Amino acid sequence: MDVLIVGAGSMGTWFGRAVDASVTFADVDPDAAAAAAEAVGGAVGGDVDSLAGDGEGRYDAVCLAVPMGAVERAIEAHADRAERALVDVSGAMAPPLSAMAERAPDRERVSLHPLFAPERAPGSIAVVRDRAGPVTDALLADLEARGNDLVETTAAEHDEAMESVQAAAHAAVLAFALAADPVPEGFETPVYEELRELVEVVTDGTPRVYADVQRTFEGAADVAEAAAALAAADDDEFARRYREAAEKWRDDAADGDRGADDAGDANGGDGA
Structure with missing residues (x-):
C-alpha cells in the first residue's frame, strides 16, 4: 500500500x-x-x-x-x-x-x-x-x-469530550501555572506537587498545538467562570460548589465501576 x-x-x-x-x-x-x-x-x-x-x-x-x-x-x-x-x-x-x-x-x-x-x-x-x-x-x-x-x-461524541479532556484541562493547568508561584522546598503538598508535574507536562510542548485546541474546542471559559465563582463565594456558596464538584466526580466513578462490573459479568457468562 x-x-x-x-x-x-x-x-x-x-x-x-x-x-x-x-x-x-x-x-x-x-x-x-x-x-x-x-x-x-x-x-x-x-x-x-x-x-x-x-x-x-x-x-x-x-x-x-x-x-x-x-x-x-x-x-x-x-x-x-x-x-x-x-x-x-x-x-x-x-x-x-x-x-x-x-x-x-x-x-x-x-x-x-x-x-x-x-x-x-x-x-x-x-x-x-x-x-x-x-x-x-x-x-x-x-x-x-x-x-x-x-x-x-462518533465525531460529535469525540469533539464534545475534547472540551473537557483538552480545552478545559489544559486551561486549568496553565492557569495554575500562571497564577501560582514556585515555593521553597519542604512546603509542597501532594496536590501542589501533582499540579506542578502537570505543568511540566503541558509546558513541554508546542504553544501552537495548545492554541489550536483552545481555538477549536470550548471549555476554557467554563474554567474561568468556575474559578471566578469560587473566588467570589462566601462560605456557604463555597461549600455548595465543593459538594457539587465531589458529587459530579463520585457519580462518574460509580458509573465506571458499574461498567466494569457489567463487562465482568459478560465475560464470565461465555466461559472466558
Missing part, C-alpha cells in the same frame, strides 16, 4: 512509522519531509505547495497530519491524490470528516485522534469510521498491531 502523509511533524512521523505501508512525506517545509522520510524509511514528496493541483502522483491513501486549523484546506488541496482512502490525525473530527465527505464522497474516510504524544506511543486512539473499507481497515489493523487501543466513537 502506498500512503502520502501530508504533514511531516511528530504526528505524521508517528503515523508513518506505525503503518505497514510505503510512505511518502510532504510538508510546507521540504527539510521536515526529508527528515521524516529518513526517520521511518520513507520517500520525500517535497513541498506540499508543489503537489497541490498538479494532477500527478496518486496514492492508495492520503493521511492529513496537519494542525487543526489547516486540515480542511489540506483536504481540499490533496483529497484528489487519494485513490481509495482519506485519513486525518488532526485532533478534531467533525470539521475534517465533513470536508472529506464533501471532497471525496466515493472514498473511504476515517478520522483518528491519538490520545497521547507521539513519544508516548502506544496508547488509545479515538476512531471514527465515516466510510470504512479494506484500506482503512488495514491501516487500523496496523495501529492495533503496534499495541494501540482503538476507541470507536
Whole structure:
C-alpha cells in the first residue's frame, strides 16, 4: 500500500512509522519531509505547495497530519491524490470528516485522534469510521498491531469530550501555572506537587498545538467562570460548589465501576 502523509511533524512521523505501508512525506517545509522520510524509511514528496493541483502522483491513501486549523484546506488541496482512502490525525473530527465527505464522497474516510504524544506511543486512539473499507481497515489493523487501543466513537461524541479532556484541562493547568508561584522546598503538598508535574507536562510542548485546541474546542471559559465563582463565594456558596464538584466526580466513578462490573459479568457468562 502506498500512503502520502501530508504533514511531516511528530504526528505524521508517528503515523508513518506505525503503518505497514510505503510512505511518502510532504510538508510546507521540504527539510521536515526529508527528515521524516529518513526517520521511518520513507520517500520525500517535497513541498506540499508543489503537489497541490498538479494532477500527478496518486496514492492508495492520503493521511492529513496537519494542525487543526489547516486540515480542511489540506483536504481540499490533496483529497484528489487519494485513490481509495482519506485519513486525518488532526485532533478534531467533525470539521475534517465533513470536508472529506464533501471532497471525496466515493472514498473511504476515517478520522483518528491519538490520545497521547507521539513519544508516548502506544496508547488509545479515538476512531471514527465515516466510510470504512479494506484500506482503512488495514491501516487500523496496523495501529492495533503496534499495541494501540482503538476507541470507536462518533465525531460529535469525540469533539464534545475534547472540551473537557483538552480545552478545559489544559486551561486549568496553565492557569495554575500562571497564577501560582514556585515555593521553597519542604512546603509542597501532594496536590501542589501533582499540579506542578502537570505543568511540566503541558509546558513541554508546542504553544501552537495548545492554541489550536483552545481555538477549536470550548471549555476554557467554563474554567474561568468556575474559578471566578469560587473566588467570589462566601462560605456557604463555597461549600455548595465543593459538594457539587465531589458529587459530579463520585457519580462518574460509580458509573465506571458499574461498567466494569457489567463487562465482568459478560465475560464470565461465555466461559472466558
